[in-house]
Amino acid sequence: MYRIGELAKACDINNDTLRFYEKNALLSPSSRSESGYRLYTEKDKEILQFILRAKGVGFTLAEIRELLSIEVNKADNACADVKVLVDTKLSDVERKLAELTRFQTSLKRLSDACCGGEESAEHCTILEALESNTNNVRHEHSHS
Amino acid sequence: MYRIGELAKACDINNDTLRFYEKNALLSPSSRSESGYRLYTEKDKEILQFILRAKGVGFTLAEIRELLSIEVNKADNACADVKVLVDTKLSDVERKLAELTRFQTSLKRLSDACCGGEESAEHCTILEALESNTNNVRHEHSHS
């Protein structure tokens, strides 16, 4: 059993974040001590880690709540319902992947075109690209 | 010279967003009319487009402010300074991409392993996977 501070420390988050997750129906401690202290189990910790991983890839807490809630309703849901939810999340993930890939491509192009040297940035291709009306690095000339 | 509404419309953003950018030291109109109306020049419009493009590549407004400060003071900054900003952002984006790809794989595997039928989800492979501490589908047995 972890007390709130122990679990928070173990997962490198704030105690208040755990209280916040509880208030927002994401993760409640499995029990309380005599004096009302929250007591989290190993299982609770695993759920928290799932939450943190999901958050790390861009799921909102609302989406995570939905993912987690499937489990609670198991018996009341058909497999099909669960699958729909997962497939919806999969589309979400793929949409996010597409956007990030776009960012990556643009940033890479900017980075690759820049000499990165100690020269003055007066002719920096990155700045030029951001100034131009294309968002693409068209001119790959360097500063030399 | 553009009035606020004209520039906003031309760049497809809200008038309030321009006031917000001004308050947050991203873009101030070059002048004001007799009656106090903001007047933006062609150059101002270019800076705005710079901001919007940088936003489109995933930079936060704080990061854009930094980019702009280099932009207006090019001669005093090295190319390396600019490149660091881009490369930091790039690593950030790539870290997220990696995590997201991991999630995509997991969700795909979950979806594929699920029969998607009208059976109760009590033995749904998806849920079983979410319960495990790996987020991977280990047991590919179905509900039947």
Place this chain on the structure above:
DNA sequence: CTTGACCTAGGATCTAAGTCTAAGGTTTAT
């Protein structure tokens, strides 16, 4: 038996990036 670290609840505050409202002044078209 008290000090310090930890915990409680409830509500206030913060950040990002806007968006909206109120109460009024200006410009333009008819």
Place this chain on the structure above:
DNA sequence: ATAAACCTTAGACTTAGATCCTAGGTCAAG
């Protein structure tokens, strides 16, 4: 000359996701 469309400011509100504050209760160590 007056309505419609535009502009001004200050400040409140929004959403998501926390984080902090107040005022007090609990627990282990010296």
